[in-house]
Amino acid sequence: MSTRRATISDVAREAGVSASTASVVFSGKTPTSEATRARVLAAAEALGYTGPDPRAASLRRGRSGIVGVVFDTHLGTAFLDPVTTHMMDGLADGVSRLGAALLLLRDDGETVSEPSLHTAPIDAAVLIGCSPRMRDSLEIVRGRGIPVVVVEGDAGEGVPRVLLDNAEAQRAAAQHVADLGHHDVVLVTLPIDTSRRRGWVAADEPVRVDVTADRLAGAREVFPHAPVLAAATSSIDEGTIAGRTIFADPSRRPTAVIAQSDLLAAGVIRAAEETGLRVPHDVSVTGFDGVVVDGLAPHVLTTLVQPATAKGRAAGEAVAAMLEDAEPSGLDLKCTFRAGTTTAPPPTT
Amino acid sequence: MSTRRATISDVAREAGVSASTASVVFSGKTPTSEATRARVLAAAEALGYTGPDPRAASLRRGRSGIVGVVFDTHLGTAFLDPVTTHMMDGLADGVSRLGAALLLLRDDGETVSEPSLHTAPIDAAVLIGCSPRMRDSLEIVRGRGIPVVVVEGDAGEGVPRVLLDNAEAQRAAAQHVADLGHHDVVLVTLPIDTSRRRGWVAADEPVRVDVTADRLAGAREVFPHAPVLAAATSSIDEGTIAGRTIFADPSRRPTAVIAQSDLLAAGVIRAAEETGLRVPHDVSVTGFDGVVVDGLAPHVLTTLVQPATAKGRAAGEAVAAMLEDAEPSGLDLKCTFRAGTTTAPPPTT
DNA sequence: TTGTACGCGTTATCAT
């Protein structure tokens, strides 16, 4: 229909004012007389002008109002994890003071498409995760001079980070289990490296994923010699697989299982009940995250409640601070122990 | 540190060429001699220039390379649904030809923050869902002259839509159940309106959510008089609640339950087993969506596999087409029936 | 192959 969209100058001309006045009417940065305001708005209406072009505005302002969220994994996969989901929730909230929207970006290192991390019109970036790739992403973004916050990942100096007290929290949970009287414990971990190998982990085997390593270290402070079983991912079904492995041999059944995520714990519980073991009567199980595990009822998992939403919000607020030239403030968040119905003293043999 | 970021003219000056030449080196739109190319790149390196400013580039090009994804619900909530998750996956894929990134937008109608639907620098938009709000969002976007695609929602003329054959698919599943010999069936539905009321639905009660209404209509073609129980949301726990309601009275137990989502079906199965009923021996259950329900194993749900990823991809491709001035092509996708292990003939009394 | 000239649409600044 129309040959070209109306611009603010068109509107200004139509209203008989200057372009700057029209601009001011829309931005509200400067008081305007009610009369001109009305005229400009009417002109806009007549011309079908719906407001300043965001591209031009952001060029002029030097801000796009967009915060990039960078994942190192397929986006679909990322959102499968409730913790990520909640974090996004908090992130959306945290940047809301800025009034920024979130741009989903994936840096798999071989993206041909644009806008990539190199070219996206973002004012700041939040890097999620802790794979080795993240380091590269970090370099790219910093090279562009864009403020960045890293969530639960390794980063260089001067990069604000949002971290969890993974080790200490897991130690506390392990201590709880120990206090109940358990000695015979198995640890079920998140993936230990990018290969996501499933199976028993040797005592000296290197663990390359920060989160896994930290939680493992915490548990080992209390149970240094507990067998360690790695899962391929954090899901109920993976937990079930791990649980079956653990409970397979009746003569070597532990009295407690410390899982590194709630999903894994739920799977372990499922496997236990499948085997005829009652939780927590025959075996105690702890999780990590404190998410709502759909289908776990009536159990209430003994777990460490991770402030996932707060994590996101903290990242968002850190970003907001940086954009307002405040000091980039990292944050160390604490998990809180939650005693549920899945732990009890070991069975009296 | 640096007082100002280098621009392409700085690089050009440093390299001893004109700005346009430098521009061409970065865009690759025009052949350049290897020598100048190298000089420009070297100059860029020296100045710490990492490429054209995306804001300026997009102003110039009239394109931002960003596609907005508009939800009518809290973002955290949206990603709780595996179908949404997979759709995002497909969407990311579908727009990848464009090389577009996805901007998460929420239009709750009262957002004060920017960029909102009004001001986001998007080339196109995908509207997800089918609440009444979507109509408003649609108007806003169309007012801006931005191409838009609606996924599974109501829309006006000329708006390409990606739809599912909800009614027909659900009818097919119901027919399958009927063919097995069931007469005594209960239907468990998704929310019927924005109030998300949980409970029995009267035969003449209006159903305001398109998806729910369509699937319900399909099932009623086969079982016109089946009792209808609405869930408050699509989750396993909601399904369990529904299941308990259904199986509470032993004298009025149906021999089959047709649920409008896999999550609900999984919950119903859980409730059935809790009551001591075996699936499918004592009661058959069907779902809808075909998502992987974590923790459902060893059952394989009889369900309608919804091409969730394809749905997203179709939306992405439709958007891509529109941006390339091709005809906006809507798409009617079909669900495929999958016979699992949760349906069987009714128990012979 | 390289350079010139111009405009993309807006807004900050400063004067009036």
Add this chain to the structure above:
DNA sequence: ATGATAACGCGTACAA
């Protein structure tokens, strides 16, 4: 309260 001016940083005809 309003207007004139000058960028913001880049891409692209077109000319050389």
